[in-house]
Amino acid sequence: SQQGEEDPQALSIQEGENATMNCSYKTSINNLQWYRQNSGRGLVHLILIRSNEREKHSGRLRVTLDTSKKSSSLLITASRAADTASYFCATDNTDKLIFGTGTRLQVFP
């Protein structure tokens, strides 16, 4: 399977804490993307990092990419209860997007 692996599978934290999710993949990529999914809904695009980039920020989100290790991380700082959702990385090799296994994040108020 080409599917990437994410860890942890589930993460529970208190509001205000930081949440870090990791993604590992197997193939070469054009870019890597992170998405969020609320239960039973479609996905919302969070951030895209190209293969020649190492770090990217967007608001409270920070994404890193290490192509030599074929891994990426998503950091959510100062988490809020509204951040509770599933988070997926997805690798893009131009012709299709393959999703990782996902991390279920629960943020307690």
Next chain:
Amino acid sequence: GAVVSQHPSWVICKSGTSVKIECRSLDFQATTMFWYRQFPKQSLMLMATSNEGSKATYEQGVEKDKFLINHASLTLSTLTVTSAHPEDSSFYICSARGGVNSPLHFGNGTRLTVT
């Protein structure tokens, strides 16, 4: 931002019937649309990639005669689940993008229940 509309949002059908799901890009032209399937608490599994005006490319293990995909225009792709069975019950999500290195925009998904 770019909007993808998926319809219906949920459908219940009897075993043996066919169900059509529509995916429309509302404010951009989608050269490529993707269809995913998601089981509860699992990730999205790519079923097929459809390019406007050509046959869809199916992932390994996906029956093309069972999951018919038509991408007749730059704004519409349809997935038809033919002769549905209870094991086809799942959450089906479409996505679309306008070009290479563009993020995907997702529909809100269709929950199919086959009784």
